[in-house]
Structures are given as C-alpha cells and as structure tokens.
Amino acid sequence: MLRGVDLHIRPGESMALVGATGSGKTTLTALVPRLHEATGGRITVDGQDITALSRAELRAKVAVAFEEPTLFSATVGENVLMGAEGAGPEDLARALEIAQAGFVADLPQGVDTQVGEQGLSLSGGQRQRLALARAVVGRPPFLVLDDPLSALDVHTEALVEAALREVLATTTALIVAHRPSTVLLADRVALLSGGRIAAVGTHAELLRDNAEYRLLMSGDPTGDGVAGPVEPSAATPTARALPARTPDTPEDPR
Numbered sequence: 001m002l003r004g005v006d007l008h009i010r011p012g013e014s015m016a017l018v019g020a021t022g023s024g025k026t027t028l029t030a031l032v033p034r035l036h037e038a039t040g041g042r043i044t045v046d047g048q049d050i051t052a053l054s055r056a057e058l059r060a061k062v063a064v065a066f067e068e069p070t071l072f073s074a075t076v077g078e079n080v081l082m083g084a085e086g087a088g089p090e091d092l093a094r095a096l097e098i099a100q101a102g103f104v105a106d107l108p109q110g111v112d113t114q115v116g117e118q119g120l121s122l123s124g125g126q127r128q129r130l131a132l133a134r135a136v137v138g139r140p141p142f143l144v145l146d147d148p149l150s151a152l153d154v155h156t157e158a159l160v161e162a163a164l165r166e167v168l169a170t171t172t173a174l175i176v177a178h179r180p181s182t183v184l185l186a187d188r189v190a191l192l193s194g195g196r197i198a199a200v201g202t203h204a205e206l207l208r209d210n211a212e213y214r215l216l217m218s219g220d221p222t223g224d225g226v227a228g229p230v231e232p233s234a235a236t237p238t239a240r241a242l243p244a245r246t247p248d249t250p251e252d253p254r
C-alpha cells in the first residue's frame, strides 16, 4: 500500500507526518522500528540500513509511541523503563513529567502499581501518556510518535505539547499528527497521499500550496483559525462526508 515513499529527515529535525485516515501513516512509522518489514526499498538511520542493525542497536536509536499502546502486565515504572537501559528513578520521574502523567501519583501504589492484563486497567489517554513516557525515558536520538496525543483532552494536550517541544529540540523525530497544534511542533511536514510522500514543506508552505493539506487541516472542529484561513477553492474536493449532527434537543417532559 506504500510505494515509492521517499522521505529524508535531517539530523535534529522534527518532521510531522500528515495524511488522511487509512493513508498508511501508522504502517510507515511501524517500518522504522521494524515492527513491519519493508518489502522493498530501504530505511536508513544515521546512514545505516536498519536491517543491518541488531534489534538492540535499533532500539537504542529509535524509540516509538503508538496511538493505541499496549501495556505489559507489570508495574507502571517497569512499563515506562522497559527497554531504556541504565535509566533510573530520576529518568522515570522526568519522563512522567514530560508526558504529563501526574495521574500516576494518585494510583494506589504510585509507580509501583500493577497495570496491564493482571492489574489496574488504565484509560486510553492514560495509556497514551505512559507510552509517551516510555518513548522519551531513554533520551533516544530518534523519536517516532504515532499520534500520541489523540486521546487527550485539549488542556492536557497543550501541556504535553509544551513539554514535548523541549524534548524535540534535542532529538530527531517523526510525528504523526492530525491537528494543527501538533503539526506546529515540527519543523517541516510531509504529506502522505496515494501511498507516497506527495509534498514536504513547512506548515505554512503546504497550507498555501497544497489543496489536500488545506482540507486535512481545516477539519479542526474548534475553527479557532490555527490552521489559517481556508479559502474555498474549486480544486478542493467536497467529498469530506461529515455525519450530520442533530443538536441535542431534550424532549419536553410535560
């Protein structure tokens, strides 16, 4: 479903990956840590083909947080520190802080609380925050985030974004994003469309030059204008079918 994808992320750069739902963003990001194997072409990290690296070497270079993370049957602390060799309690605290996972302090045993199948079940947003903490705890040189803020309320999202901004200043990153506020964390944006990278540029450039990008970004339901003005244009497809919403009109009980 991906063919002819060509994307170069500069050292230290943060690249947002934007595309319609089902366009292959998760599939593309999963190729980097080799959760899926590419059937053709190659992916290099720091100039090295990822297939030439051992799992451990690759894991030391690339950390990932997925949209729908799984937690292991272990404590919160173990889940976050997993895979980060040599990381200690201070690193754990820093990672939880970045991910705005303050809820952990309120769990019955704090970071020692058992979660996962045999423990406390956490909400989608809580799991996302632990997955993000897990991704940043080892200070990886390359961070891959698949829409890691999608389940958060806007307030928490803004706090995580502010903390992430500092992390991104010191790493190279690929961040799948749907909302303009997340896109704005990145230096440049790549648009995935039709199985390939259709455009690369800054958020402002793509808004100006790319009708599909304008359309994707104008889905912002708050309409707060973060995405900039969206001119109706003849080139803009109108097939974006939004479910008709009926306003809540409680029936008069009398």
Ligand SMILES: Nc1ncnc2c1ncn2[C@@H]1O[C@H](COP(=O)(O)OP(=O)(O)OP(=O)(O)O)[C@@H](O)[C@H]1O
Pocket: 001, 019, 020, 021, 022, 023, 024, 025, 026, 027, 028
């Ligand atoms: N394991 C799989 N086997 C077969 N098809 C898959 C698999 N995973 C995903 N797909 C299909 O590949 C396409 C791309 O999926 P993908 O999850 O990469 O999209 P996405 O861009 O991440 O979408 P979203 O924005 O909804 O997360 C979809 O049509 C999906 O149904």
Ligand SMILES: [Mg+2]
Pocket: 025, 026, 027, 067, 146
């Ligand atoms: Mg996805």
